[in-house]
Amino acid sequence: MSPRSWFRRPVAALRxxxxxxxxxxxxxRSGTAQVLLISLVVGLLPAWQVKTxxxxxxxxxxxxxxxxxxxxxxxxxxxxLALLGLGSQLLTLLQNRAMQRCQSRLSAHLADEIVxxxxxxxxxxxxxxxxxDSLQRAVREVAFxxxxxxxxxxxxxxxxxxxxxxxxxxxxxxxxxxLLAVIAPFPTVVAQILQGRRAxxxxxxxxxxxxxxxYWQHLASQPNSMKEVLAFRLGPVVLTNHRRLLTRxxxxxxxxxxxxxxxxxxxxxxxxxxxxxxxxxxxVAGSGDTRHLAGLLAVIQAIGMxxxxxxxxxxxxxxxxxxxxxxxxxxxxxxxxxxxxAEGELTFPEEIAGGVEFRNVSFSYPGGERLALDNVSFTxxxxxxxxxxxxxxxxxxxxxxxxxxxxxxxxxxxxxxxxPLTDYRLDSLRDRVxxxxxxxxxxxxxxxxxxxxxxxxxxxxxxxxVEAAAREVGMHEHITALPQGYRTQAxxxxAGGVEFxxxxxxxxxxxxSAVRSASVRVMDEPTAALDPITEAELLxxxxxxSAGQVSLMIAHRFSSVLRADRVLVFDRGRLVEDGDHQELxxxxxxxxxxYEAQTAGHEPASKxxxKxxxKxxxKxxxKxxxxxxxxxxxxxxxxxxxGA
Numbered sequence: 001m002s003p004r005s006w007f008r009r010p011v012a013a014l015r016x017x018x019x020x021x022x023x024x025x026x027x028x029r030s031g032t033a034q035v036l037l038i039s040l041v042v043g044l045l046p047a048w049q050v051k052t053x054x055x056x057x058x059x060x061x062x063x064x065x066x067x068x069x070x071x072x073x074x075x076x077x078x079x080x081l082a083l084l085g086l087g088s089q090l091l092t093l094l095q096n097r098a099m100q101r102c103q104s105r106l107s108a109h110l111a112d113e114i115v116x117x118x119x120x121x122x123x124x125x126x127x128x129x130x131x132x133d134s135l136q137r138a139v140r141e142v143a144f145x146x147x148x149x150x151x152x153x154x155x156x157x158x159x160x161x162x163x164x165x166x167x168x169x170x171x172x173x174x175x176x177x178x179l180l181a182v183i184a185p186f187p188t189v190v191a192q193i194l195q196g197r198r199a200x201x202x203x204x205x206x207x208x209x210x211x212x213x214x215y216w217q218h219l220a221s222q223p224n225s226m227k228e229v230l231a232f233r234l235g236p237v238v239l240t241n242h243r244r245l246l247t248r249x250x251x252x253x254x255x256x257x258x259x260x261x262x263x264x265x266x267x268x269x270x271x272x273x274x275x276x277x278x279x280x281x282x283x284v285a286g287s288g289d290t291r292h293l294a295g296l297l298a299v300i301q302a303i304g305m306x307x308x309x310x311x312x313x314x315x316x317x318x319x320x321x322x323x324x325x326x327x328x329x330x331x332x333x334x335x336x337x338x339x340x341x342a343e344g345e346l347t348f349p350e351e352i353a354g355g356v357e358f359r360n361v362s363f364s365y366p367g368g369e370r371l372a373l374d375n376v377s378f379t380x381x382x383x384x385x386x387x388x389x390x391x392x393x394x395x396x397x398x399x400x401x402x403x404x405x406x407x408x409x410x411x412x413x414x415x416x417x418x419x420p421l422t423d424y425r426l427d428s429l430r431d432r433v434x435x436x437x438x439x440x441x442x443x444x445x446x447x448x449x450x451x452x453x454x455x456x457x458x459x460x461x462x463x464x465x466v467e468a469a470a471r472e473v474g475m476h477e478h479i480t481a482l483p484q485g486y487r488t489q490a491x492x493x494x495a496g497g498v499e500f501x502x503x504x505x506x507x508x509x510x511x512x513s514a515v516r517s518a519s520v521r522v523m524d525e526p527t528a529a530l531d532p533i534t535e536a537e538l539l540x541x542x543x544x545x546s547a548g549q550v551s552l553m554i555a556h557r558f559s560s561v562l563r564a565d566r567v568l569v570f571d572r573g574r575l576v577e578d579g580d581h582q583e584l585x586x587x588x589x590x591x592x593x594x595y596e597a598q599t600a601g602h603e604p605a606s607k608x609x610x611k612x613x614x615k616x617x618x619k620x621x622x623k624x625x626x627x628x629x630x631x632x633x634x635x636x637x638x639x640x641x642x643g644a
C-alpha cells in the first residue's frame with residue numbers, strides 16, 4: 001500500500017467525525033462550544049492533580065523528617081486536591097447537560113433530513129428494494145449513532161489534553177515508564193476495532209433479513225393483517241418464519257461473540273502485562289532513594305492517569321471508527337440523488353380546454369421485462385367521464401399515475417392542451433390532479449384532517465369545504481354523531497380512536513379527493529368497498545363532471561362503467577377498444593365478453609340493461625340532464641334489449 005493510501009484512509013475515517021461536529025455546530029453553536037471548552041478544561045485537571053499530589057507527598061515527608069507536623073501545608077494541598085476533584089465532577093455535569101442538548105438536536109436534525117430526502121423521491125425510487133434497504137439502515141442508525149459519535153469525539157478530546165499534560169510530566173520523571181504506559185492500552189483497542197468491524201459487516205449484510213422480520217411482526221400485530229392470520233389460522237406460519245429468521249440472526253451473533261472472545265482474551269492479558277511492567281519499572285527506579293518517594297507516588301498516579309486517558313482515548317477512537325461505519329448508512333442514504341424530473345415554468349390550467357392527450361406513450365416498471373403500456377394514444381376530453389377497463393395487469397392504474405407524473409413515460413409523451421406535462425411546474429401540476437387510489441391510505445389522524453389533507457396546499461382550507469365534501473360522500477351525519485365530531489381520532493392506532501368500516505374509510509378517501517380544486521380527477525376503483533346503494537348514490541357525484549374538468553375512472557364493476565361517457569379497453573398494455581357502451585357491445589370484443597361475464601346469472605340482459613339505463617338516466621338527469629339519461633339509459637337499455 002502506498003504512503004498516499006495510508007494517509008487517505010485515516011482522513012476518510014475522520015470525515016464522518018468532522019461532518020457530525022459541523023452538523024452539531026449548525027444545530028446548537030453555544031451547546032457545542034460549551035461541550036468542547038469544558039472537555040479541554042477537564043483534560044488539564046489530571047496534570048494539576050499529579051503536581052498537587054507530588055507536593056502533598058513532599059509536605060508529608062518533610063513533616064515526618066522534621067519530627068513535628070506541618071498541618072497547615074498538608075491541609076492546604078488536601079483542600080486543593082478536593083477542589084480539583086469537585087471541580088472535575090461539576091464540569092462533567094455541565095458537559096453532560098450540554099451534550100444531551102446537542103445530541104437531541106443533532107438526531108432531530110438528521111432525522112428531519114432523512115424524511116425530507118425520502119419525501120422528494122420519485123415513486124419508482126421508493127419502490128426500489130435497494131433504496132428501501134438504505135432507508136431502513138439510515139432510520140435505524142440516526143436515532144443514536146450521531147449522538148454517540150459526538151459524545152465519543154468529546155471523550156477523545158479530553159484524554160488528548162490529559163495525555164499531553166500528564167505525559168509531559170511523566171516523561172520528565174522517567175521516559176521508559178511513560179513509553180510503557182502509553183503502549184499498554186493498544187492491544188485492547190486493536191481488539192475493539194476488529195470487533196466493531198465484524199459487527200458492522202454482519203449487520204450491514206442482513207438489512208433484508210431485518211426487514212423480513214419486521215414484516216412478519218407487522219402481520220402478527222396489525223388489525224388489517226390479523227383478520228386473515230386468525231381466519232386462516234396462519235399463526236403457526238407467521239411464527240415459523242419469524243423463528244427461522246431469528247434463529248439465523250442469533251446463530252450469527254453467537255458465532256461472532258465466540259470469535260470476539262477468542263480475540264479479546266490475549267489482548268487484555270497483554271495490556272495487563274504492559275501496565276504491570278510500567279509500574280514495576282517506576283518502583284525499581286525509585287526504590288533505592290527515599291528522597292524519590294514523593295516523586296514515585298506522583299509517577300504511580302501519573303501512570304494510572306496516563307493509562308486511563310489512553311484507554312479512554314483509544315476507546316473513543318475505536319468507538320468513533322465503528323460508529324462512522326454505521327453513520328455511512330445515513331450518509332449513503334442522504335447521498336442518493338433524487339431522480340431528475342424535467343420541469344417547466346408554466347402553471348397548470350385550472351380548466352382544461354383541449355384535453356389530456358397520450359401520444360404514443362409506453363411505460364415499463366424498473367426491472368420489469370414487459371411493457372405495462374405499449375405505444376398508447378388517445379385523448380381524454382374535458383367535461384366527460386372516461387372509464388378504463390381491462391383484465392388484471394392490463395396497465396389501467398398506470399395511466400392515472402402517469403398523468404400526475406408519479407411515474408414518467410419510458411416512451412412517447414403526455415400533453416395537456418397541446419403542452420407537454422414536463423413544461424408545467426411539478427407542484428402546480430400535482431395541485432390540479434386529484435386521486436382516489438385503489439389502495440387508499442387510512443390516515444391515523446382526526447376525521448377532519450383525513451379530508452382536509454386533500455387541500456393542504458390551498459389558500460382556502462375552511463371547515464365549510466370539509467363538511468361539504470363529507471356531505472357529498474354521505475359521511476357528514478355519521479361524523480357529527482362521533483364523540484368529538486370532525487376532531488375524532490380515526491383508526492385505533494392511537495388512544496381514543498374510532499375504527500371505520502372499509503366502505504367508510506373509502507368514502508373518506510373520496511371526500512379527500514373531492515375537496516380538492518382539481519382540473520383532472522383520477523379514480524381507481526373508487527367504489528370497490530361500497531355497498532350497492534351507497535355506490536349508486538356516490539356514482540352520481542363521481543360522474544357529474546364540469547366543463548374544463550377531465551375525469552378518468554378505472555373500474556372493474558360495470559355499475560360504474562355504465563355511467564361513463566366513453567370507455568377505453570386495455571389488454572396487456574395496449575388500447576384495443578374505444579367507444580361508449582353501445583358501440584363496444586356491438587363490437588363483440590373483449591368489452592362485451594367482460595360485460596357478459598359479469599352480468600351472467602343475473603337478470604336477462606334486456607331487463608338488466610333497461611333497469612340500469614333507466615336508473616342511471618333518472619339519477620343523473622337531476623344533475624346532468626339528458627346526457628346520462630340518453631347515453632346510459634337509452635343506449636344501455638336499447639342495446640341490451642336488442643341482444644347486443
